[in-house]
Amino acid sequence: MSNIYIQEPPTNGKVLLKTTAGDIDIELWSKEAPKACRNFVQLCMEGYYDGTVFHRVVPDFIVQGGDPTGTGAGGESIYGRPFKDEFHSRLRFNRRGLVAMANAGPHDNGSQFFLTLGRADELNNKHTIFGKVTGDTVYNMLRLAEVECDGEERPLNPHKIKSAEVLHSPFDDIIPREIKKLKKEKDKEETKKSQSKATKNFSLLSFGEEAEEDEEMVNQVSQTFKGKSKSSHDLLKDDPRLSSVPAVDKCIVVFMISKLYFSIYSDELRKEARQLKKELQAIKQRKEESSKPAKDDVKEGMCANTLALLNSFKSKLSSAITEGPQEDVEELAEDDDKGWMAHVLQFDEQSRKVKDANMQDEDTFEIYDPRNPVNKRRREESKKILKEKKAKR
Incomplete structure (x- = not known):
């Protein structure tokens, strides 16, 4: 395990996530993944992750969050569009506690991120690793996965991010946007407008006094008959065929x-x-x-x-056959294509004769074995004859 930590590059930047499962310290690799780290730090400064849930939990694999809609299909980056992946040879999914960008494909990074709960080699060169969970807060990270999930990897009671605090920013030029404050102010103004009642200014009309008197009379009559209106269902209570519940929803x-x-x-x-x-x-x-x-x-x-x-x-064949072969040597010597057509193709007949082993012929071959007794007697006889010839001389 120490081998793995030695191979990883040094970090620069720190963020504290305050969740319902406890605090989680995240150190950033801002040099290896500058775009992802800048995006994460600025969103934390703007309070973008405040109140968001960890909408996806896969035991012994990942815990995913960072979507303000909580569906897994929302969220946007600070750049206004998805940004590119940033892979590094020294950053691998070889342990738990790594923080990486979640995406739906290559170069499709937004605001969603996930925390690894174990080794995940199949995610290498597919997701950008930009941080790691440090210290004892790893145990708080593991508590995020201790929830019941449905069949679609969605927790029934998901943990939330209460707030995100940037302890050390590696980027000095980040200016947080005031998107959240503007949204809150607009919502407050809309609620105030909806709550304020419309008042009639009768002084603008030429018959303002008469209109005010008529308005007062209408209000009095409406208050007297308020709550006394009845429907046909209320009048015909005895009829069993009628019901107060609407027939069609x-x-x-x-x-x-x-x-x-x-x-x-x-x-x-x-x-x-x-x-x-x-x-x-x-x-x-x-x-x-x-x-x-x-x-x-x-x-x-x-x-x-x-x-x-x-x-x-x-x-051509028929004409050559009818004419017949020409016997003149001079004519045959000439190169003529039609000459071969008049000739008959004949093959040499090889006569297969049965040869007698005792009959000597030019093709016979004698096999001489000196160990044969017959050959021994012949040699002795030939020696005697030679001796006799020498003695006569």
Whole structure:
């Protein structure tokens, strides 16, 4: 484990996340991943992560958060668009406690990040590692995963980020945006406007006094008859066929209307798809039909040429056979293509005769074995004859 820490580069920058599971200290690799660290530090300064939940938990793998919507599909970077991945050879997913950017694909980094709960080699060169959890706060990080989850890796009671505090910023030129304050002020103004009642200024009208008297009379009558209005259901309580509950729920009506709309829309799409398929098939058939005659013409031309050549060869053969071979040597010496046509092809017949082993022929081969007793007697006889010849001399 110490080997791993020695291989990692030094950090520069520190952020404290205050969560419902406890404080988490994060040290940043601002030199190796400057864009990701700047994005994370500025969002922490602006309070972007305050109140956000850890919406995804995979045991022994990761804990993901940083989405203000809490769905996993929201969040944006400080650059106004997704920024590029930043990979480093000395930063690998080889242990727990690493902080990396979450994305939906290459170069699609926003505001979401995740913390590793163990080794994750399959994430190498896919997600940007920009920080690590330090000290005993690793145990608080592990507590984030101690929640019940549904089948889609979503916790039923997720932990939240209460606030984020930048203890040491590696970037001195960061100016936090006042987006959150402006949003709060706008919300307050809207609530005040909605709560304020509209007052009528009758002094602007020429008949202002009469209008005020009529308004007072209407208010008095409405207050006297307030709460006394009854429906036909209230008057006919004895009728068992009537009920105070509406026959059709509004939600069901809206659902049915939307379903009908989508079914009509899907039918139209299907019709368009069928028409497109028919058009494509017709175009293919036209192309095939246009290409077929050309191929047939080529084949017919080739067949005609081969037949013509064959007929010419047959005629040459027949004419050469009828004329017969010419015996003149001078004429045969000339290079003529038709000369070989009149000749007959003959092969040499090799006669296979049965040879007798006792009969000596020019092709016979005698095998002489000196150990044979017959050969020994012959040698002795030949020696005697030679001795006798020498004695006579």
